[in-house]
Amino acid sequence: MGLLKKKDSTSARSSTSPCADLRNAYHNCFNKWYSEKFVKGQWDKEECVAEWKKYRDCLSENLDGKLLTRILEVDGELNPTKQADSKESSS
Amino acid sequence: MVKAYRQEHVYKHPWERVSAASWRKFADPENKRILSHILEVDTLNRKLDTETGKLHTTRALTIHAPGPWFLHRIIGQDICHCVESTVVDGKSRSMQLTTKNISLKKFIEVEERIRYDPHPENPSAWTVCSQETSIRIKPLSALASMAEKVEQKCAEKFMQNSVKGREVMERICKYMEAESARI
Numbered sequence: 001m002g003l004l005k006k007k008d009s010t011s012a013r014s015s016t017s018p019c020a021d022l023r024n025a026y027h028n029c030f031n032k033w034y035s036e037k038f039v040k041g042q043w044d045k046e047e048c049v050a051e052w053k054k055y056r057d058c059l060s061e062n063l064d065g066k067l068l069t070r071i072l073e074v075d076g077e078l079n080p081t082k083q084a085d086s087k088e089s090s091s
Numbered sequence: 092m093v094k095a096y097r098q099e100h101v102y103k104h105p106w107e108r109v110s111a112a113s114w115r116k117f118a119d120p121e122n123k124r125i126l127s128h129i130l131e132v133d134t135l136n137r138k139l140d141t142e143t144g145k146l147h148t149t150r151a152l153t154i155h156a157p158g159p160w161f162l163h164r165i166i167g168q169d170i171c172h173c174v175e176s177t178v179v180d181g182k183s184r185s186m187q188l189t190t191k192n193i194s195l196k197k198f199i200e201v202e203e204r205i206r207y208d209p210h211p212e213n214p215s216a217w218t219v220c221s222q223e224t225s226i227r228i229k230p231l232s233a234l235a236s237m238a239e240k241v242e243q244k245c246a247e248k249f250m251q252n253s254v255k256g257r258e259v260m261e262r263i264c265k266y267m268e269a270e271s272a273r274i
Contacts, residue, residue: 039107
């Protein structure tokens with residue numbers, strides 16, 4: 001299973017993420033926004049905010065903390081400038 | 092020990108469509124069968140600069156990476172976590188993705204950089220994708236003596252998967268083209 005706290009290793013192959021529905025809702029919203037607005041230059045406003053918040057809350061409740069720390073470390077390596085000017089995107 | 096590979100591919104679709112397809116690449120249930128090594132994709136962070144039209148996104152990929160038996164022995168798992176960082180510049184029409192592994196970092200580091208840009212000869216209708224993969228085995232790791240072999244295997248796997256990834260991208264683009272024609 002994904003990033004979520006491990007329950008048992010046999011479930012590793014299937015997508016049993018408790019956030020799967022919220023994730024799909026967010027990704028569908030994002031994809032629609034991306035192709036219908038963002039690429040047409042309409043980026044003046046954040047969208048899918050409610051979907052994002054619900055999904056993110058679910059993730060932060062279920063994410064494996066140790067793994068998340070490692071992810072954020074690597075993300076920092078990939079974007080050395082991002083940390084400095086990072087501001088919360090939706091809350 | 093670093094191995095680097097470069098590939099280029101031209102999509103006969105506009106950048107807007109190709110970059111949108113890239114977001115959908117791992118999510119589509121139909122593609123999941125082809126790209127079956129991708130188990131989960133989660134968005135961890137997003138940031139839109141509403142002034143400049145720059146979109147930063149961080150996603151976590153969970154990949155099923157069955158390795159040779161000795162890898163299993165050492166690592167005890169066949170699931171690999173990667174972090175993918177994407178910057179889309181809506182103004183200049185560019186998309187850059189960088190993916191790195193988090194799991195097994197002690198042994199091996201794989202970094203993949205993909206760029207999607209409008210094709211210089213036909214910027215409104217074609218998109219060029221350039222992909223660079225570098226694979227580095229840590230010289231002091233327990234795998235050092237087998238490093239060459241592991242690198243080779245790893246590289247082969249990457250090539251196979253990037254061909255599959257391209258097929259999926261082409262399919263989504265075609266689908267989106269048909270979809271936009273219907274509207």
